[in-house]
Amino acid sequence: MTTYIVRRLIGLLPLFFGAIVISFLLMRAAPGGPQAALAGIKSITQEDREKWLRRWCLQAEVTPVNMVKEFGGWLGVLNCDSDTIPEIFFSAQGGLNVLPTALGGGDNGILHGDLGLSIRAGRPVVDVIMERVPATLLLTSTALVLWVGIAILIGTYAAVRRYSLFDQAMTFFAYVFYSLPTFWLGLMLIFIFAVFLRTSGVTDFFPTGGIITTRDWPPFNTAEYWAAFGQRPLAALVDVGRHLVLPVFTLVAVNIAGDSRFVRAAMIEALNQDYVRTAKAKGLPSRTVIAKHAFRNAMLPVVTNVALELPFLVSGAIVTETIFTWPGLGRLFIESVNASDYFVLMGLLLVSTIFILIANLLADVVYAIVDPRIRYD
Amino acid sequence: MSDQPLRSPATSRVTPLTDTAATDYEVALESLNQWQLAWRRFRRHRLALVGVGILGVMVFLAIFGPIIWPYDPLALRRDLPGPQGFNPLQMPPFGSDGSGRSVFVLVANGARLSMLIGTTTMLIAVTIGVLIGAIAGFFGGWIDNLLMRFVDLVLSIPFLFIVLVAARFFGAGELVPLILIFGLLSWPSLARLVRALYLSLREQEFVLAARAVGVGDLRIALRHILPNAIGPIVVSATLIVANAIILEAFVSYLNFGLKAQDISWGNALARSQERIAVGNWWWPFFPGMAIALTVIAINFLGDGLRDALDPRSKE
Numbered sequence: 001m002t003t004y005i006v007r008r009l010i011g012l013l014p015l016f017f018g019a020i021v022i023s024f025l026l027m028r029a030a031p032g033g034p035q036a037a038l039a040g041i042k043s044i045t046q047e048d049r050e051k052w053l054r055r056w057c058l059q060a061e062v063t064p065v066n067m068v069k070e071f072g073g074w075l076g077v078l079n080c081d082s083d084t085i086p087e088i089f090f091s092a093q094g095g096l097n098v099l100p101t102a103l104g105g106g107d108n109g110i111l112h113g114d115l116g117l118s119i120r121a122g123r124p125v126v127d128v129i130m131e132r133v134p135a136t137l138l139l140t141s142t143a144l145v146l147w148v149g150i151a152i153l154i155g156t157y158a159a160v161r162r163y164s165l166f167d168q169a170m171t172f173f174a175y176v177f178y179s180l181p182t183f184w185l186g187l188m189l190i191f192i193f194a195v196f197l198r199t200s201g202v203t204d205f206f207p208t209g210g211i212i213t214t215r216d217w218p219p220f221n222t223a224e225y226w227a228a229f230g231q232r233p234l235a236a237l238v239d240v241g242r243h244l245v246l247p248v249f250t251l252v253a254v255n256i257a258g259d260s261r262f263v264r265a266a267m268i269e270a271l272n273q274d275y276v277r278t279a280k281a282k283g284l285p286s287r288t289v290i291a292k293h294a295f296r297n298a299m300l301p302v303v304t305n306v307a308l309e310l311p312f313l314v315s316g317a318i319v320t321e322t323i324f325t326w327p328g329l330g331r332l333f334i335e336s337v338n339a340s341d342y343f344v345l346m347g348l349l350l351v352s353t354i355f356i357l358i359a360n361l362l363a364d365v366v367y368a369i370v371d372p373r374i375r376y377d
Numbered sequence: 378m379s380d381q382p383l384r385s386p387a388t389s390r391v392t393p394l395t396d397t398a399a400t401d402y403e404v405a406l407e408s409l410n411q412w413q414l415a416w417r418r419f420r421r422h423r424l425a426l427v428g429v430g431i432l433g434v435m436v437f438l439a440i441f442g443p444i445i446w447p448y449d450p451l452a453l454r455r456d457l458p459g460p461q462g463f464n465p466l467q468m469p470p471f472g473s474d475g476s477g478r479s480v481f482v483l484v485a486n487g488a489r490l491s492m493l494i495g496t497t498t499m500l501i502a503v504t505i506g507v508l509i510g511a512i513a514g515f516f517g518g519w520i521d522n523l524l525m526r527f528v529d530l531v532l533s534i535p536f537l538f539i540v541l542v543a544a545r546f547f548g549a550g551e552l553v554p555l556i557l558i559f560g561l562l563s564w565p566s567l568a569r570l571v572r573a574l575y576l577s578l579r580e581q582e583f584v585l586a587a588r589a590v591g592v593g594d595l596r597i598a599l600r601h602i603l604p605n606a607i608g609p610i611v612v613s614a615t616l617i618v619a620n621a622i623i624l625e626a627f628v629s630y631l632n633f634g635l636k637a638q639d640i641s642w643g644n645a646l647a648r649s650q651e652r653i654a655v656g657n658w659w660w661p662f663f664p665g666m667a668i669a670l671t672v673i674a675i676n677f678l679g680d681g682l683r684d685a686l687d688p689r690s691k692e
Contacts (some may be wrong), residue, residue, distance in 0.1 A: 018530045026539065029545035075497035178617070179672035182625050187650060191658040199656075275385060292415060315535045318625060323650065333538065337545050352535040360533070 005365060012357050019357075024071055027342050032252055033344040034058060036165040037119045044122075054080050055108050056116055056343075074116070074346070076109020092162070110350065116343030120336065125347040128332070131221055135211055135329030136175040140313045141249035142244060148306055151256050157264025159271060160290055170260060176258070178257035186250045186323040193246060206245045213239055245322040257311075260314060263302055270298040300371050307363035315352040390681050418685040425681020431674035435667070439492050444486030450486040453477040462658040473559040475652040479518055480660055483645035490641035491622050491668070498621035501527065501560025503614050506567030507603075513568070514575025515598050529564045536562060537627070544628050550636030555628070567613050574606040581605075596655050597622045608686030615679035619672045626668050642668050 035311075036057050038049055047060075057073025057080035069088075072078035078088050079097040091097040095104025101112055105146035108114050115125035115286075158167040194208040207213065211220050217239065218224035229236045269275065271294045279289045318330035323332070327350060334343040368374045409417070419425055458467065459486035464499040465472040471480035543558045573608050578584065579602060622642070628634040629643030635645065645664040652660060 002562075015529055019533045022530070022534060023539075026542060026546075030542075112661050170576050175673055175676060176669070177506075177675060179623075180669050181630075182663060183627065183630050184646070184668070187646075187653060187661045188658070190650070192652050195656055195658070196656060230396050311535070315538060319631070320535055320629060322559060327681070333541070337541055337633070348537060349538055349542075352538060353533060356535060376472070 001275060001322060001365075003369065004368070006360070008361050008364065012361060016353065016357055019353045020350060023070070023353070024074065025067075027346050028062070028070065029069060029077060030342070032340060033062075034116075034119070035060070035344060037340055041119060041122070049162055052117060055082075072109075072371050074109055076111035076114070079106045079108065086119060087088065114193040115347040115350070118341055118344045120339045120341045128344055129260045129329070129347055132329045133330045134221055135323070135326060137313060138211075138240070138318060139244065139328060140251070140317050142227055143248045143255070143317075144309065144312060145307075146248065147252040147256040148309075150252070151259035152263050152299075155260040156254070156267050156290075156295060157262070159264045159267030159298075162268065167264075170264075174256075174257040175291050180254060181320045182250060182254050183323055186247070186320060189246050189250060189309060190323070193271075195311065205242060207243050208246055210340070211240060211243050211327055212236075213243075229239050240271040243304070247317070247320050247326055250324075255312075259305070262305055263298070266301045267294060270294040273297070300367065303370055304363045304367045307359055307366050310362065311356045313354060314355045315348075338362065382402065391554070409480065415685040416631075419681050420679035422684055424677040425685075428674040428681065429534055430679030432678065435488055435671050435674070438485055439488035442488060443482075446482060446485055448479060448482045450478060451484045451638060452479075452482075459655070461652055461655045465659050471663045472579075472657075474649065474660045475657060480645070480663050483640055484664050486640040487642040488667065489646045490552070490635065490639060491625060491643070491671075492670050494559065494625045494641065495551070495618040495622040496564060498559040499554045499614050499617040500615050501556070501564035502567060503610065505561070506564035506613075507571050508560070508608060509564070509570035510571025511575050511598055511603070514572035515579055516603070517576070519583060521572070524568075528568050531565045540624065541631065541633050543631040550634070552635060552639065552646070555625070555634060559624060565620065567610070567617070570609055570613060571606065574609060575602055578605050580603045599691055608683070611686060612683045615675050616681060619675040619679075620677075623672060624646070633643060653656065 024081055034056070035053065036053060038044075038058075041049075055073075057069045058079055059069055069078060069080065073080050077098045079091050080088065081092065082088055082176045089097055091099075091104065091106035092102075093104045093106075097106040097108075098111060099105030101107045106112060113127070117123070118125050118128040121128050123264075154170055155328065158164075158170045178291040180372060193206045212225075217236070218228055221298065271290075275295050276289060279293045280286070284293075315333075316330075317326070317328065318333060320326070321330035322334050329351075333348050335341075336348070386482060394514065402689060428641060445666050454468075455465070456608040457473075457477050460475060462468075462473040462475050469481075471484065472480055474483070475638055495601070509528070513521040540558060540562060543562075548554045548558060565666050575598075579597075582599055584597060587597050592601070598642040625634060625641055626646075627641030629641055630647050632647055634647075637647075642664045649657070
């Protein structure tokens with residue numbers, strides 16, 4: 001198993017490299033580029049600007065050689081303090097620039113944990129991304145857990161009671177919600193909860209924007225917020241929980257449809273197997289047959305499917321976050337595209353590409369673990 | 378045929394001849410080719426017929442809507458009652474948006490671009506997907522390996538991120554770049570499917586038979602294998618249309634899509650969130666319903682086609 005995982009990880013490297021090359025080329029082909037964006041900031045000195053241009057190997061002209069240099073600088077293989085050929089590969093400490101900083105390498109580029117500078121925020125991209133991660137993970141993981149759980153319940157029950165009223169109703173709702181654009185569902189929820197129910201005095205319990213009530217709490221995920229959180233943890237959790245309801249509902253409603261159909265199909269497949277007939281024939285109660293024989297086998301493809309859905313955690317809520325002004329990665333992405341904040345965009349692409357590749361690997365590994373018939377050696 | 382009552386397949390296909398005594402033990406087989414059988418199965422799929430009906434209405438709306446209701450979608454009414462615009466009762470049938478454009482005219486005009494984007498994206502994606510999948514599956518070996526690693530590569534790039542970035546930086550609000558972006562990113566899963574079909578079909582006896590009588594590679598790939606792979610390809614193609622319509626709505630809703638004067642369904646409800654707080658629900662509601670109905674209809678149609686075009690499905 002370990003050999004298999006290691007071999008797959010090595011196999012992922014060319015894919016990873018190819019994906020970041022494509023992301024990089026796309027960004028560099030965009031009009032202006034980070035140079036123009038850097039030049040647009042009035043608050044930094046000419047000296048700092050040149051320092052940054054050198055740090056990320058940003059070149060004045062777009063030529064093939066310069067693109068390679070910029071890519072090498074972004075990766076952290078090249079050190080553009082010097083331009084001559086052998087020196088460009090070595091850091092100021094004298095070692096190969098690609099080595100870790102502690103071993104005499106440089107400290108620039110993604111290999112050394114430097115994703116560049118957010119031009120919009122004027123801070124390192126790593127910080128800008130990391131401060132958005134908690135909000136996104138809170139939203140997406142809640143939604144993922146809920147919808148997978150509910151989809152398994154619905155799908156299993158629909159398969160056991162196939163063609164019943166419940167099954168047909170669920171099939172109908174699956175079709176409908178599968179076809180709804182996420183943002184449209186979000187807009188309708190906002191109307192119902194922010195306008196209709198509030199003005200008719202029924203409830204204003206579910207806020208339709210943000211992650212916290214801004215007049216009661218300091219900005220989310222700042223030191224002050226966590227201090228206030230420590231003082232009144234219960235009130236803070238209730239506040240965030242109320243804000244979670246509508247965006248989570250939107251994500252669950254749209255995503256539950258496909259998964260419940262998947263579970264239903266897997267369960268029907270399992271129920272049609274010979275061992276289920278055998279179990280029934282030897283007189284086991286149908287509860288045992290369903291729970292122990294069919295359900296456990298039906299879960300094999302479902303587990304793999306869930307593993308393949310993990311990239312959703314990072315990049316699945318772009319639109320939902322935008323509509324509900326949720327301060328997460330999706331909104332950061334939209335804001336960064338609008339501001340042409342290149343380093344942030346490349347950082348986000350990098351993070352979500354890694355998530356996709358890891359999820360693919362995880363799906364295969366998990367399948368091999370849960371299904372004893374599969375052996376990769 | 379359609380006005381006949383539904384009979385069991387056996388009776389409708391096999392008709393005993395009773396006019397002459399000599400042939401009273403013979404039966405005449407009404408021969409049906411693959412397409413007639415598929416059509417027969419399709420007609421029996423009730424949801425698929427509903428889907429075709431809805432799609433028919435939408436296509437009618439797209440073609441004739443702007444002719445029957447010849448209003449400029451960009452025309453504004455200045456006498457707005459308030460920031461929420463006219464409601465559906467004041468300005469039938471669908472009310473107006475926040476600046477006085479008729480939502481119905483927006484929906485009727487938007488149908489054209491949304492469906493155009495859906496179908497052209499599908500055509501591009503199917504052309505690339507079938508070509509790459511067929512070459513990989515038919516030739517196998519290193520060509521297959523190379524092409525499939527390329528497919529893996531495209532699939533490992535975060536789709537929505539790259540669509541939005543490309544639409545922002547290269548789309549410039551124009552129709553053709555947007556369609557190209559959608560089409561060039563929508564083919565990989567279809568290519569995988571076609572490759573799998575070709576891999577299994579090329580080992581079948583009829584391919585061997587064709588080879589034995591001296592049919593060339595190109596002709597085998599196009600005339601012998603492709604028709605047998607057409608069912609799953611058509612089903613995927615319908616799903617690509619549905620996905621492209623939703624994708625366009627996403628991209629336009631986020632203001633990364635077409636420019637404001639080109640009306641699509643997504644564009645029709647862009648910026649509608651600003652007016653929700655003052656009670657204008659009809660502006661996003663109706664274009665969204667148009668998208669949802671069309672996508673549901675296409676999914677129904679795809680389901681019907683899957684059953685109809687699967688040669689192994691029971692009559």
